[in-house]
Amino acid sequence: MTFGLGSLSWEQRRKLTGLLFVLPTVLFVTVFFIIPLAMTVFMSFHDWPLIGEQSWIGTTNYTELANDRQFLKSLDFTFRYTLFVTPPIFILGFILASLVRHQIRFIGIYRTIFFLPVVIGLGVSSLIWVWMLDQRVGIFNKMLLDLDLIAKPQLFLAKPATAMNVIILSVVWKTVGFTMILLLAGLQSIPDELYESADVDGAGYFRKLFYITLPLMRRTIALALILSVIGSVLAFDQFYIITRGGPRNSTISIVYWIFNNSFTYWKMGYGSAMSIVLLGILVALSSIQYYVLRERV
Template identity: 50%
Template sequence: MKSRVAGTKRVFIGTKLQWISIVFVLPALLLNLIFYIYPLVQSLILSFYDVPMLGDKMFTGLENYRQLFQDAAFWKALRFTFLYILIVTPPLFLLGLALALLVNARLPLITFFRSVYFLPVIISMVSCSLVWLWAYNDVYGLVNYYLMELHLIDKPVVWMAEAGTSLPAITFMVTWKVAGFTMIILLSALQSIPSDIYEASKIDGANRWKTILYITLPILKPAIVLALVVSVIGSALAFEQFVIMTQGGPSNSTTTIVNLIYDTSFKYYKFGYGSAMTIVLLLILLLLSAIQVKVLSRN
């Protein structure tokens, strides 16, 4: 009898804990449903329609997708977005990894330095873009001033005049701003590594570089996969920095795919066509993420 009562109590407590867990998760779930799932479903539905600014929408089937794959502007924006991903991801990851290894040491004021390196992450991309646009100014910008003082250039560089100079400049700014986020992801994984492993490697005669190469990096693989996937997705969704710093120019040479989706939907009011671009971009990101996870998760 007592065992039956105890079993009933355990079931009751377990059910109560499940309901409490659901109550805590419910606000986040509702926010995701309202701001992510519902807009995604609506975008998928609108992608099959011609949605004029005035009047009723008209079902067009796959016409938006057929037109999309024949759109030169779409392919140009997509190529530039992939170029930006390839250029910005390596320095972003390597700097984040270097900072994580640096601030993982137990040194005086290390908490202060962690905060300093992470500080740019909490600044909005709009604010960073405006500040760095001023720094890159060809007349009174600090970048040209110091480069000329160091005799690295003979005359001021108009950084935002063309893609050949604007893309490296924006890459430098984004790396400075976002590397702290990669640092936090990798640092949390570093601090979860047991110290016994490092002590055993020292006994076996492994130096610092061999320890990083053969112990730290293999153990960090899940965190590295996460950091790279987040970096690639964030780079593919780049928008504010190019709108503010280059306005997509010159001649749309720095127009990202998200910038094109925004212009198509909210400047030219082609909501159905913009929704089709959004769905294609989502599928591309899912494919890229799956490839990254598959390749980087191999033993």
């Protein structure tokens, strides 16, 4: 069967075959990333209400960002949140990966249990946490009261610090299984012979950790950290559902503020400008992380 390609040389056929293989991906990326990105850039130079007429306003949306108190506050909050949520996810993920690394009895069940929260949608898990945090029927207050750790039910979402802490707790619970799986793959790719040699040389746990495990997992760690940081910078659902940005607007993440401007205040152009700035920040952050954690020859 030639499909009319008989006149093509072997080299041309090879190139065409390669092109056909990547075509679905190219189409997917074009339709779901390149075109929306171009559209967002285009919109960001307009006064673009959700409903009504649009008009070209040049870079006004971008210059207004500098005077948007809440935009700067949300950026600050999002970075602080990322800074606080990333280490526990990574450290706990690493500990769990180490625990489920070896083939012991029922290991599949343990891995499944740790991974289970990951398969729940973030919106659903946030609703579960709203219920668990409730002062009347929530399980947290019930447990703390039964253990005599508190005298009366606590309003966890009433104060900015506690609201932030419970959000971090919920996100760690929700996402740590994913980091565990990534790190587990990295751990399992390290040949056992290296550890056996280290054992023969009398290396202890920490020496093996710092001289074998972590250096050989550099790529996996980079991937886990980059994904975790991107996920944290783009956090939205948990704040929208659990705290609704409160108390006193202290938990409005940057994506929440973009959502508010685009869909609550109907300022799609302004929301687009913020999205482009956020994209730039994410590219910069990921580049820095990748550079720091790159393979050194």
